Amino acid sequence: MSTLDVPRAELGLLVLYLNKAEARDKLCRAIQYGSKFLSNGQPGTAQNVDKSTSLARKVFRLFKFVNDLHALISPTPAGTPLPLVLLGKSKNALLSTFLFLDQIVWLGRSGIYKNKERADLIAKVSLYCWMSSSVCTTLVELGELGRLSASMKKLEKELKGSDKHENEQYKGKVEKYNDRSLALVKAAMDIVVAAGLLQLAPKKINARVTGAFGFTTSLISCYQLLPARPKSKMS
Numbered sequence: 685m686s687t688l689d690v691p692r693a694e695l696g697l698l699v700l701y702l703n704k705a706e707a708r709d710k711l712c713r714a715i716q717y718g719s720k721f722l723s724n725g726q727p728g729t730a731q732n733v734d735k736s737t738s739l740a741r742k743v744f745r746l747f748k749f750v751n752d753l754h755a756l757i758s759p760t761p762a763g764t765p766l767p768l769v770l771l772g773k774s775k776n777a778l779l780s781t782f783l784f785l786d787q788i789v790w791l792g793r794s795g796i797y798k799n800k801e802r803a804d805l806i807a808k809v810s811l812y813c814w815m816s817s818s819v820c821t822t823l824v825e826l827g828e829l830g831r832l833s834a835s836m837k838k839l840e841k842e843l844k845g846s847d848k849h850e851n852e853q854y855k856g857k858v859e860k861y862n863d864r865s866l867a868l869v870k871a872a873m874d875i876v877v878a879a880g881l882l883q884l885a886p887k888k889i890n891a892r893v894t895g896a897f898g899f900t901t902s903l904i905s906c907y908q909l910l911p912a913r914p915k916s917k918m919s
Contacts, residue, residue, distance in 0.1 A: 721895025749783035785810035815878030
């Protein structure tokens with residue numbers, strides 16, 4: 685094996701990661717909310733970075749609403765309880781609406797759409813849609829975690845007398861449980877971010893709190909988008 689094989693493979697993963705528009709968007713999101721945290725709502729360089737990055741990110745999301753629109757009309761996995769189906773579809777509808785309205789917000793912020801008052805109203809409505817979709821996501825993840833927990837307990841009973849951690853099915857469920865737990869944390873924190881952007885509780889959720897939570901959820905998103913490392917081949 686060449687000494688360059690490992691760094692070449694690592695760089696290949698980085699290229700693969702950065703080629704994703706979603707990954708670049710989340711990296712910009714981390715910059716945006718990190719700047720919001722540093723500025724604490726005060727004028728200056730950090731606030732300028734926050735605002736300019738926020739506007740730039742909207743370009744990444746052009747026509748992204750189609751993704752959730754497609755998910756909305758796609759069939760759900762068999763066996764999914766009706767409440768979770770309805771919550772999942774509500775999340776898709778709300779997120780798609782947010783992303784669609786966000787395009788109008790971009791038109792307003794870039795000066796193409798001239799009605800500032802209406803653009804500001806649309807921005808507010810879009811944020812409420814995003815916050816509501818985060819609430820739906822939180823409830824979906826809670827429900828799915830409950831289902832996973834029940835199936836893991838059932839599998840544990842079936843595997844009595846053997847090492848459950850060596851069982852591929854059990855390991856798969858544990859991995860899913862961890863992924864959904866992380867998604868739950870992110871969705872719950874995003875509710876706080878949305879509340880901060882909407883200034884629903886400005887004394888408690890100020891710009892610094894919003895920035896801190898937004899930066900954290902951005903890092904979680906970046907982590908979730910990491911490409912899987914190829915398994916090393918045994919000689």
